[in-house]
Amino acid sequence: MVHVNETTLSMFPGQGSQRARMAGHLTHDHPRTAGRVLAEATDVLGLPLTELCTTADAAALEPTEIAQPAILATSLAVLAVLREEAGHLPSVVAGHSLGEYTALVAAGVLSPADALRLVRRRGELMAAVSRRVSGAMTAVMGLAPRHIEAICARSAPLGRVEVANYNERGQTVVSGERAAVAEAARLAEEAGAERTVPLKVSAPFHCSLMREIEDEFGAELERCRFADPDVLVLSSVSGGPVRDGAHARELLRRQLVGPVRWVDVLDAARAHGVTAYVEIGPGRVLSGFAHRTVPDATVRSTNDARRLGALVRDLSPPATGSGAEAA
Template sequence: MVTAYLYAGQGTQHRGMGKDLYERFACFGEIFDEVCGDEQRPGALDFDLQRMCFEDPDGELSQTQYTQPCMTAVNVGITHILRERGLRPDYVCGLSLGEYAALEAAGVFTAREAVEVTAFRGWAMAQAAEGIPGAMIAVLGLEEGILGKCCEEASSLGIVSIANHNCPGQLVIGGEKAAVEKAALYAREAGAARCIPLAVSGPFHTSLMAPAGEKLDEYLGNMELGSMQIPVLFNCLGDENREGRSIRELLVRQLQSVVRMEAILRRLFALGVTEFVEIGPGKALTGFVRKTAKELGVRDYTTWSIETAEDVERYPGSLKEALGNRV
């Protein structure tokens, strides 16, 4: 069986995420305990990670500068639970933010580095979005070419472009609010089934994130990245890094260009993946897998979502390894 780990991205966070895992698995708790603190270095967390994830008393978890390190800590922690049980995927990928947890799984980042770099990334993205009336809207049931023309027609009102190719029939546009809303209007007139505004705090994966890309480029330039031990499929490529571009370049590019999740899923099916394991809050990626499989006519595959301690114990691979370790 060929397995891929898919890491959840921003938008599925919720109060209480990771709490039962922290209480149940020591290796998960170690991730949280390690990155908490007030050390004065770029990217160091200046808030209580546990309190933010488990309680979110002030309703700040949805703010991108907090969402990103919190989601990454949960995603990375789950990876360590599975790793401790002897489980290792054949391929990894993640949706936008989730790409950093995928890179940790592959050995490029340490757990601490993954959390801290996404804390910095979240801060940089929030800074880039400040003062810009931005928006993102999911557009269902419209071809990419037609939606691209809708964006071109609306561009007289500001920057707007396709930001995500999630799965067959689901695209996301982003940019300046007036232009995005006008493009969505054109999309509905062109036959889109639905246009759904997304609860995000900025026009992510558009050219408006260029200032954040510059900051991230400088930050990553001061890091020594580990060698990749597991193949990663990158958002901005929709594929593996076949041309040998630097990971730093790909992560900077990812901030301000289209996330090609559908292309990644198509490639994973082409590589023979038959088991897709979504790691982190929510089941959005599982839905993307199923829609892509339907489009391709693929039936021989399985999906699993791992977010809670119960999910860990229910996952067959995890159970098998746990039983084997007791023999």
Template structure:
């Protein structure tokens, strides 16, 4: 029998207008946006639907993106499609956990608001950076980084790995990685050295916030970025989320784990097609779909037909 995974994007996927068509057409999506506005004392409609400077600021981006993805996912489930497993890239893992039943929608949205603030404040502006390394495998990158302060932030897909750390270390590593054969090394426009050891203190502060969250038994498993393994015991979630903020995002390994478990259909829910693009490089033969606009819901009957009887 076919197995389906719901995938949720991370920071960087946000864009003006995301989720507006869902808000206007579906009461369940509207409710999540309106509730998020109340929970956070933020105008979520203005933040997500209107052009503004705040949407790309980490302290606002994370809550906006999680609100949007969870509003879209709610509608997908109302159409009758439910996942066998969930996973999210970095920030998206909070969506994955909420959909798996491990935390409430309210806790997911309010916690990532605090997470965004902690990540924004963790390292003074300009001291850290990140860069995407194209065309060099992980072992070679790790060998070049040996003894340096730069670290691997994301294992996105074959041929694309992100490095992170102090700005000077990332710049030095970028030069050496090009010398080692990287096709390109592209500096990323980010506000800090995310998923590096420089965020360990932010992880400790986040753990205090997570201690206030009521975690619940999982209805279905999710795959954690930290280990790229299935999580079935909700008691592991708090520690994993605290570690995740300064750990490498093992996205490619997470997808490979789901493939190993028999997952053959992957549905990315949220703005952009970042994860769909990664999927084409990790598993080009897998059935991959993207739901980011209301018209994309027309794909759902095809997805459900492909799954066969449950």
């Protein structure tokens, strides 16, 4: 159980967490909160996000320009349920890649509408790169990050390949041109990796192949207002705190080509006194990272109706009896 006096890191997932009907339980169980958020997101983008998040099959969510706003909208819907129905006000937030946009909304840095527009454009630009470049991403388990960095350097003659995600000490993701990523996976297995897992993604995220869209997306970022955060935001780009609105904007631009430093985020969370972790949105990937990294901590997720309902009950303040006296 998450206790109200615990310092909790609210974690928001990124691409790869999408699944068919991922918000179906939200609109069924929480129509006035989650249903409203999804309807508003649909209006902002002119995409059928309510349908995509509640009834569409997995294939409809595969394009990155669809998956990204759908995950953001679902995460915002869960956040609204926790805020409005359980009184959960995050004190420390962080998002994994795409999830950083949800974290910035939770911290008052970005409006939901601006976050949705930015993420939609981010997905469109990334999809354009994937159409021009034969890219891939592969997760490597069981090798130290420094060994994987050396393997990427050895694979460079076949193309660009770089570390994209430092997810946990036993899992690192590489990204780049397909032939070079395949070579890095082969060398990792030769070096004793427990296994390598090609990721089902449509673009080589978080590597220098994305540099060609950096200026165009930077211009999109400049058109949006970035306020200073109301609560502590730990950036997955730097692994440390977001200082102010301008810093948040800069980090989102750097995020396109820089690696996700989730190991550093969890280390920073512990240094700031975090003792509980709640994953807000679809999937349970971040919950797994937290369980394995901080095994003694309280870790909760909101992936389905049962888990979300239990968390709402645990976070909600106790009802006051009719005969209670005011202190």
